[in-house]
Amino acid sequence: MDLLVNVDVDSIEEAIRFYGAAFGLTVGRRFGASGVEMLGSSAPIYLLVKAEGTPASSTIAQRRTYDRHWTPVHLDFVVQEIESAVQKALSAGARLEEPIATHKWGRLALMADPFGNGFCFVQFLGRGYDEIAE
Template sequence: MLAAFRMASLLVNIDVDDLERAIDYYTRAFGLRLGRRFGGDGAELLGAEAPLYLLAKPAGSVATPAAAATRDYRRHWTPVHLDFVVADIDAAVRAARDAGARQEGDLRTHAWGRIAQFADPFGHGFCLLEFRGRGYDELVAPSK
């Protein structure tokens, strides 16, 4: 079945408990730049293929009226996370760590490239990826 609409763009939203610290972290770790501020409630960061919005939400606040879950900024796991594709993973690992991220495990090499897993200072997991060769297409048999 075809979608009844065409998606115009993708926005990435990240809840944080300290907006100023989050702006500092994401600009230093990934070279993003501050676009707009939305008072003390949010900030737009630019420099990636999709804008990244930091949303100030206090720890313990209700995540959604439909669920009992509350926001917790200790290290947590979610099936949706960010992958930042970088040209030089060694430099990106240093920048992420220097900005306050915690590396979780060793840098690993695969047929498609290299990966490093992290937690940001707000408990969100993310990966740094450096593609090599054909990137993920290295996992697919070459077309004939």
């Protein structure tokens, strides 16, 4: 099974600039004016234009908003050095939502992109998650 990562945005050009500057991703393929494939991660990330206010799904009343929102699914970017990754993302327009925290398994920065999507930077320490695995 392959994994595809799709991120809804309201401006494709702003999203390309942000995801390029913050994470070093590059444009792979464009899909007209409504989508772009970003490469440079372990899985491609597809940025998809969805207008603000459009239905999120036909089964719920919720409408798309690009204010900061919560979802139980988000992207984690594993980095070698978390401070420089955070600074790079902040310079590109991200928000740091919590100070960098250190855990037994590694360091974690809770962030948000300019489109309201949460993401994290993870810097593993020692054996990473194996430090807490049972």
